[in-house]
Every structure is written in C-alpha cells, then in structure tokens.
Amino acid sequence: MTVKPLLGISLKVLSALVFTMMSATLKTLMDRYPTGEVVFFRSAFAILPLLAWLAWRGDLPEGLKTKNAIGHFKRGFLGTGGMAFGFAALSYLPLHDAIAIGYASPLIVVVLAALLLQERIRAYRWTAVGVGFVGVMIMLSPYLTPGTFAGGMMAGPALGAACAFLGAFASAGAMIQVRRLTGTEKTGAIVFYFFVLASGLSFCTIVFGWNMPDATDLALFVLAGILGGVGQILLTECYRYADTSVIAPFEYTTMIWALLLGWFMFGDLPTPTILAGAMIVAATGLFIVWRERRLGLERAKELKVAAQKPGT
Numbered sequence: 001m002t003v004k005p006l007l008g009i010s011l012k013v014l015s016a017l018v019f020t021m022m023s024a025t026l027k028t029l030m031d032r033y034p035t036g037e038v039v040f041f042r043s044a045f046a047i048l049p050l051l052a053w054l055a056w057r058g059d060l061p062e063g064l065k066t067k068n069a070i071g072h073f074k075r076g077f078l079g080t081g082g083m084a085f086g087f088a089a090l091s092y093l094p095l096h097d098a099i100a101i102g103y104a105s106p107l108i109v110v111v112l113a114a115l116l117l118q119e120r121i122r123a124y125r126w127t128a129v130g131v132g133f134v135g136v137m138i139m140l141s142p143y144l145t146p147g148t149f150a151g152g153m154m155a156g157p158a159l160g161a162a163c164a165f166l167g168a169f170a171s172a173g174a175m176i177q178v179r180r181l182t183g184t185e186k187t188g189a190i191v192f193y194f195f196v197l198a199s200g201l202s203f204c205t206i207v208f209g210w211n212m213p214d215a216t217d218l219a220l221f222v223l224a225g226i227l228g229g230v231g232q233i234l235l236t237e238c239y240r241y242a243d244t245s246v247i248a249p250f251e252y253t254t255m256i257w258a259l260l261l262g263w264f265m266f267g268d269l270p271t272p273t274i275l276a277g278a279m280i281v282a283a284t285g286l287f288i289v290w291r292e293r294r295l296g297l298e299r300a301k302e303l304k305v306a307a308q309k310p311g312t
Helices: 005-027 035-056 069-092 095-101 104-116 123-140 156-181 187-208 215-238 244-266 272-308
Strands: none
Touching: 005 035, 005 069, 005 095, 005 215, 005 244, 035 069, 035 187, 035 215, 069 095, 069 156, 069 187, 095 123, 095 156, 095 244, 095 272, 104 123, 104 156, 104 244, 123 244, 123 272, 187 215, 244 272
C-alpha cells in the first residue's frame, strides 16, 4: 500500500466538505420523511456517481469483484446504522451541533485502530487528538447542560444527542472495517456493496410507512445521493494513503463547513464558544499536517542516505 499522508489527509478534508453539503441538504427533508426512507434514497442514488466513476476508469465489471463478502456485510451494517442515527440527529439538532457530537467518532477510531489494527500511535498524535477533543468539548459545553435533558431522554434535544452519539460509535466501527477492506478490495467494490446493503437494509423500513416525495423533494434526494456517492469515494480512497489514526482527526474540519452552511441555509448562528472550539480543532488539523510533512521529509532523507551507502 502506498503511503502518502498528505494526499490521504487532502482527500479526507474534501470528503468532509462534500458530506457536510449532503447533510445540509438532507436536513431540509428530515421533518417530512422517515429516517429509513432518507437513508434509502441517499444510498440508492449514490450508486449513480460510483458507476459513472468506475466506467470512466474502465473498471467495470472488474472493479466490483470481491474476495470478502462477509467483510462488506460488516461494513454495510455498521455504516447503515451510523448513517441512520446521524440522520435522525439532524431532525432534532442544529446542523453544527449534530456534527459536533459526532466528533466522538474520530476519537473512538484512534483507540480502535491501536487495539484492532495494531497501528502505531505516537505521542504527538495522541496529543493532537486530545487537543481536538478539548475543542469538541468547548463547542458542546453550552449544549450539555441539565436543562437540555429537562424533558427526559425522549425530549427532542436529548434524543438527538443520543442518536448522534450512537451514530458516532457505529461510524467508528465502519471506518475500521473500511481500513481492513482496503487491504484486499478495490474502492469501487467497497463503496458499491455498502450502497447496495444500505439501500436493502433501509428499504425494509417501508413497512413502517413512507411518504411519496414530490418533484422538488425528489430532486433534493437525488442531489444528496450524488453528493454522498462522491464523498464516499473520496473517503474510501483516503484510507489507502494514510493510517486511520492519521486521517481520523480531520473529521473535525466538517465543523467549519457546518458552521457556514448552518448559517447560510438555516440561519443558525454559532456562539463565540462554538467558534473558539472550532478554531482549536482547526489548529489541531494544521499541526498534524505540519508534523506529517516533517516526518515525510525526514524519512525521504534517511532513504536517500541509505541508498548512497556502499553495498546497499
């Protein structure tokens, strides 16, 4: 596997922007459609850009061959759960709050990467993740008050927060599974089978009642699906070039896009506390970029010196 940390980080940041645009689009639909129906349309229409991308690369049908059907099912189950809980949170919370709570996911990923994938996590990376967590807690501090849960766990904000946390855990497991799949599977297969499984699993919720979308809402579903497909391709590709624990902290960049889109589309103005936390998170990402670049230059220098030694 080619190791290119900066390329992996760049793909992750771009995928974060695309996914935030998708979430903002779906937030406009969540109050009119069941979560299962939203997951279905998002997943089904996401297959379109994937097939177009594979056709452009001349990778059909070879790109869809798999050697690990069980691994795809695990990724599909976890990813669909994370998607459903995350979308449900959008029904009850402002865009930037729902995304901020989901930031628990990258922190969980770092721990799981160390335990399950045996990735080596250096002290500076643990420190960066810790600082990022502080930034997330600062953003959440106005939200995590006793008054938030005054109506009980089934009250809107409390239920939204619970869904966001459950989505974070499921998404972390899905990210770990993606990392495992990239060892033997092509990007096209990983993304395709996820969309197929997510579409199938969410379609089963039709028995609980769906609403027929009008032309405008159907167009929004198509847009969200296409954005989701493009974002998923970028996300899957980024794990080919860097360790999961390197990429995970850059999930925080979605907060920047969420703040901008939340204000522009829904009039949700962030508080100074939210902005302060976002700045800390952004600084964490910049530190990791700088550190990875420095380590890359050092490794390149060491390889050059070793190649110049006699007898090597």
